Amino acid sequence: MQYLARKIQMGRWEIKPYIPAEEIRADAITGGCLRTIDDNLSLWQCKNSREDVEEIALALASGMQQIEGIKIVLLNKELLENSNFSIESSTGRTPVVDLCDRHIDVTKLTMIKICKIAEHVKFALLIASQFYQFTKAQIKVILCKAITNGRIKLDMLGKNQQKLKDEIEKALAVTPK
Numbered sequence: 001m002q003y004l005a006r007k008i009q010m011g012r013w014e015i016k017p018y019i020p021a022e023e024i025r026a027d028a029i030t031g032g033c034l035r036t037i038d039d040n041l042s043l044w045q046c047k048n049s050r051e052d053v054e055e056i057a058l059a060l061a062s063g064m065q066q067i068e069g070i071k072i073v074l075l076n077k078e079l080l081e082n083s084n085f086s087i088e089s090s091t092g093r094t095p096v097v098d099l100c101d102r103h104i105d106v107t108k109l110t111m112i113k114i115c116k117i118a119e120h121v122k123f124a125l126l127i128a129s130q131f132y133q134f135t136k137a138q139i140k141v142i143l144c145k146a147i148t149n150g151r152i153k154l155d156m157l158g159k160n161q162q163k164l165k166d167e168i169e170k171a172l173a174v175t176p177k
Contacts, residue, residue, distance in 0.1 A: 003074040003130075004104065005056040006121070009076055010071050013125055024039040034114055034121070040105040041117065043093065048074055055134045059094040059102070061139045066163040070139060075120050075131040079166075082105065083116065084102040096146060097158040108139045140171045147172065 012027040028034065034041060044056045057070050081087060085106050092103025106117065124130040125149055134142070146152050147168065154165050 002077050003048050004077050004080065004106075005046050005072050005074055006033070006041075006043050006052060007060050008071055008073050008096050008121065013122070018144070022113070024122055028121070029114060029118055030103070034118060036109055036114065039109045040107045041088075041109060041114070042098075043104050043106060044073070045077070045102045045104055048129060048159050054104075054134070054142060055099060055130065056140060057132075057134045058091060058142050058151075059096050059099040061143055062146070062152055062157065063093060064164060065141070065161050067136055067139050067167045069136045070134045072132045072134075073121055073124050075124055075134075076130075079120065080117075085113065085117075095152045098151065140167065143168050144171050 008028075009032065012025060012031045012033050014025075015021065016025060016098060031147060038045045044054050044059060046052045052074055056072060056111065060070055060072075061067065079088070086108045088105050088107050089101070090103050090105045094103075109117075144151075157165055166173070
């Protein structure tokens with residue numbers, strides 16, 4: 001798997017007239033797109049194909065409180081490794097058990113290193129083939145397909161995901177069998 005996927009909010013990466021083109025908005029880093037926990041950044045390993053990135057969308061969507069569109073940017077894993085970032089396997093938090101082992105963390109991050117990752121994201125966003133968007137309707141289909149195929153069960157979703165459960169149940173009720 002040569003890419004690392006990260007969910008982002010596109011609005012935080014949009015250029016503002018007061019920011020020089022070579023710079024990155026502070027909101028892109030501080031607004032959650034590159035939020036770290038214990039100096040680690042959570043990412044998912046994947047190939048650069050819509051089908052494989054859809055798997056990452058499933059892992060992410062199954063952990064959300066409600067269905068919403070998802071935007072995913074892919075970072076070249078080899079470029080990060082060659083830039084001396086520490087990358088460690090970790091267990092992903094998703095009810096889709098077969099995707100848990102695709103989770104990784106970029107560890108031991110500092111502000112300078114997270115800014116370098118932001119530069120990688122900015123570059124990846126310029127390359128259309130490293131950016132994927134899934135609408136709310138597409139996410140609903142992805143989740144319903146995973147349930148129909150037995151990859152996840154509604155009761156596997158957490159208590160705080162009742163809205164997500166309700167939306168999926170409604171979608172399953174109207175999905176042709």
